[in-house]
């Protein structure tokens with residue numbers, strides 16, 4: 367179905383930060399499959415592990431134990447909240463699990479009609495639960511009705527958030543840095559307000575780390591650079607290095623809420639995707655790599671801010687939103703850059719989003735900034751005075 371506006375390029379091969387199209391043209395990939403290919407395209411360790419696992423066992427269903435899933439659950443828990451993990455096949459499904467945990471937890475506290483609070487601009491996915499928690503898309507009446515029990519407050523309005531959280535609140539579900547909206551970080555003040563309001567109400571704090579997690583911001587999880595710790599976190603995208611897998615990771619208490627029959631999935635956490643994820647985690651959960659993400663991100667931000675046409679740079683680590691000066695058409699610029707061999711994304715008019723692989727080289731960052739500079743100069747020259 368025609369649900370995507372695709373660019374007129376067909377990619378056929380990838381290696382590290384580079385992609386090649388069907389005509390053999392080379393591109394520098396500063397989008398990485400929308401933050402999926404964080405260890406670069408076709409990382410040899412991931413390719414070898416997946417090949418080996420594919421020849422051994424690909425699927426048995428969740429009616430049985432499998433080693434890669436058990437190891438991955440342990441590794442994810444150890445690295446974050448310490449409790450149980452539910453596996454899914456995508457980000458939106460990871461959030462469906464978190465929503466179910468929050469609602470069942472609320473029912474356990476005697477709340478008949480539990481509510482979930484998010485920020486305006488949040489993106490949590492496209493299935494109906496996650497969609498209902500995505501205020502911008504939930505407003506599309508053609509897809510209605512949405513699920514009941516979701517509300518939103520303006521981004522970073524700590525006062526409105528405190529007011530919205532009360533006796534009937536099941537959870538606050540937010541992204542630590544809004545990705546799809548254009549890379550808008552949540553302030554520490556708003557995060558603390560969310561944590562405190564949830565604690566007072568007995569509600570759960572759910573952080574959607576589907577885009578921010580797996581090292582993207584320079585720590586394995588973005589919350590680790592903030593003053594709060596959630597009760598649940600969701601991850602997907604980069605977790606599988608290109609294979610579809612998502613997870614909802616819980617604290618020990620929140621991990622006990624769902625029981626047999628409450629949730630499930632045929633494919634989720636299967637040996638192939640779990641093996642890929644274990645290998646990606648092994649590569650990404652490395653202090654040296656994470657330090658490099660912070661350093662390269664800081665250097666990239668500095669270089670971008672040196673461009674006359676760049677108004678601001680938002681985000682952390684290698685998740686950057688480049689706010690352009692008024693009058694610059696970011697969509698046209700994105701198309702020009704693709705024509706010049708640089709893949710970026712335009713999440714909103716006036717913003718470029720950069721999400722290069724975490725393994726990007728400093729020299730590749732310099733080349734990307736030079737390409738952006740050249741395209742900006744050409745665009746402003748072409749624009750009528």
Ligand code: PLP
Pocket residue numbers: 400456457458459461489490491492541545546574575576577578602603
């Ligand atoms: N949550 C966030 C923060 C996302 O960025 C995305 C995807 O862009 C999702 C959820 C949905 O993930 P998926 O497309 O894998 O369902």
